[in-house]
Amino acid sequence: MLADKTLEISESADAKAEAKRQFENARSAQWFKVVVDALRAMAGSGGNCMWCSSNESSHVEHYRPKSTFPQLSMAWENYLWACSICNSTYKKDQFPDGAEQLINPVDEPVWDFFYIDDVGLLTARFDVATGALDRRALSTLQVVKLGRDDVAARRRSQMKQLKTSAADTLARAQSGQIDKVEVLQRMSDWRQNALQPDVSSFFLDGPGKNESPFRELFEWLNA
Ligand SMILES: [Zn+2]
Structure with a gap:
């Protein structure tokens, strides 16, 4: 169905108007619900925003805006x-290209571009090749305002909670109160975090694995 619609757009004399019309029609069409459901399912158990991880997501967003593409x-x-907020308030029709092209949170390994610092702030990585902060990460942070106050506060609070839980789990594991199965179960629960899943993704499956107390917890699991 999507392919048919794309063909209709490419054959139209006014592709921009046709693209807008097709998308508006689709949003109220029964067949498009399947597309929406599949997309939401890709966004994890909380259906979180693929940009800011908010669990109040409801928009099909175009990575490349339909006005220019x-x-x-x-x-x-x-x-x-x-x-x-990410879609309609900040990103809208913006799409800086070239060296400042936005990171695609689905197709690209986001932790190659970003990291979460000691105080829970999402930050651009230092790019060794250019000797500066990664330009695409900076561009994405700026265009979608990923460091905005409410998101930053939620990320900071989730990071604190996760570190506390991990430290507690490590202490219990080391003293023999819980076994590996229980530790793995807890990690699985943390990954399901519906509020700010980027935090658990960074510390459990990204470069944050090397930070304390996660590093020690993985070492204990692998011992
Ligand atoms: Zn968002």
């Missing part, structure tokens, strides 16, 4: 699941 208006690979 009408032929991608109905293309599955161009869709992201996003909250209204």
Whole structure:
């Protein structure tokens, strides 16, 4: 169905208007619910925003805006699941290209571009090749305002909670109160965090694994 619509757009004399019309129609169409459900399912158990991890997401977002890329208006690979703040308030039709092209949170390994610092702030990585902060990460932070106060506060609070839980789990594991099965179960629960899953992704499956107390917890598991 999406491919049919894309063909109609590419054959239209006014692709931009046709792209807008097709997407508006799709949003109220029964068949498009399947697309929406599949996209939401990709956003984890909380259906979180693929940009800011907010669990109040409800928008099919176009990674490349349909105004400048009408032929991608109905293309599955161009869709992201996003909250209204990221989609409608900040990103809108912006799409800096070239060296400042936005990171695609689905197709690219986000932790190659970002990290979460000691105080829980999402930050651009230092790019050794250029000797400066990664430009695409900086551009993404700026365009989608990923460091905005409410998101930053939630991320900081989730990081504190996760570190406390991990330290507690490590202490119990080391003293023999809980076994490996219990530790793995707890980690699985942390990954399901519906509020700010990027935090658990960074510390359990990203570069944060090397930070204390996660490093010690993984060492204990692998011993
Ligand atoms: Zn968002």
